[in-house]
Amino acid sequence: MNLHQLRVFCAVAESQSFSAAAEKIHVTQPAITLQIKNLEEYYQLKFFERAGKKVFLSEEGKVLFEIANQMLDLDRHAEQVVADLKGLSRGNVRIGTSFSFADDYLPALLKAFHEKYPKIFLQVSTGNTSQIIEDTLLHKNDVAFVAYHPHNNKLVVQEFVSDILVAVIPNQHKLAERESVTLNELNGEPLILREPGSSYRGMVDEVFKKKGIPPLIVMESASTAAIKGMVESGAGIGILSEHAVKRDVEAGAFRAKRFTEVEMTETFYLIYHKDKFTSRALKAFVHMALSLNAK
Numbered sequence: 001m002n003l004h005q006l007r008v009f010c011a012v013a014e015s016q017s018f019s020a021a022a023e024k025i026h027v028t029q030p031a032i033t034l035q036i037k038n039l040e041e042y043y044q045l046k047f048f049e050r051a052g053k054k055v056f057l058s059e060e061g062k063v064l065f066e067i068a069n070q071m072l073d074l075d076r077h078a079e080q081v082v083a084d085l086k087g088l089s090r091g092n093v094r095i096g097t098s099f100s101f102a103d104d105y106l107p108a109l110l111k112a113f114h115e116k117y118p119k120i121f122l123q124v125s126t127g128n129t130s131q132i133i134e135d136t137l138l139h140k141n142d143v144a145f146v147a148y149h150p151h152n153n154k155l156v157v158q159e160f161v162s163d164i165l166v167a168v169i170p171n172q173h174k175l176a177e178r179e180s181v182t183l184n185e186l187n188g189e190p191l192i193l194r195e196p197g198s199s200y201r202g203m204v205d206e207v208f209k210k211k212g213i214p215p216l217i218v219m220e221s222a223s224t225a226a227i228k229g230m231v232e233s234g235a236g237i238g239i240l241s242e243h244a245v246k247r248d249v250e251a252g253a254f255r256a257k258r259f260t261e262v263e264m265t266e267t268f269y270l271i272y273h274k275d276k277f278t279s280r281a282l283k284a285f286v287h288m289a290l291s292l293n294a295k
Helices: 003-015 018-025 029-043 059-085 099-104 106-116 129-137 199-211 224-232 242-250 280-294
Strands: 048-051 054-057 092-098 121-127 143-146 155-169 190-194 216-221 237-241 255-259 265-273
Touching: 003 018, 003 029, 003 059, 018 029, 054 059, 092 099, 092 129, 092 280, 099 106, 099 121, 099 224, 099 242, 106 121, 106 280, 121 129, 129 143, 129 155, 129 265, 143 280, 155 199, 155 224, 155 242, 155 280, 190 199, 190 224, 199 265, 216 224, 224 237, 224 242, 237 242, 242 255, 265 280
Parallel strands: 092 121, 092 143, 190 216, 190 237
Antiparallel strands: 048 054, 143 265, 155 237, 155 255, 155 265
């Protein structure tokens, strides 16, 4: 057994698919199949149970999965320690982020960090906030940005940035010339919102519920760009953060209006595991993130 086999094994276990695992770690599917076959033959155990195209860990596989993750964590830790001895001339930072933060805030931060530390490799994974928090607790991320406070004593949490949600309105719409809009004025209007389960969507749904307004939702998307594109085409009214649409409004793509009777604020938090080894690369990334946000 070697570390490569363990990486393959964990990739299959997490993906529950040989083909998805091959894509995830950038190898061919036959290579994945061969590694798992060799591992099972060596130990004379079946680590996976097959069900159609899906594979699931057997009881023996669950035991190996726990140990494999511990060994791979130690391997990553060793790499970070060695990289740390060489200063910031090399290293990597694994960043987890909610979809909305990835769309609206992360690109500028990554660009600034890469310009200052071009030899530090940045690996970004996106997901909903609950998944990103879980991955951070499992040490799958070095640092993460999430859309609500996790309230977990295993995590270091710092409030990062807050922004107001606004109505994003097509230029030709009757509300486009208004200084602001009310929620009642959106009653019966086709709405384009974030996906269910996101913290942003939960906030919007709660506000409509309190006002007794059944929203007419015609599209849901995890992509800010998709929502903006649909609004620009005239398909409906979106609700997005003011920061996310600032440049589009300045370019004349559509209008953004604040709500008169309610203020919906989206807050993002920077988090990392309190027991995480803070390499120089990670310290530099966190420092830059907080410094840029303070400006």
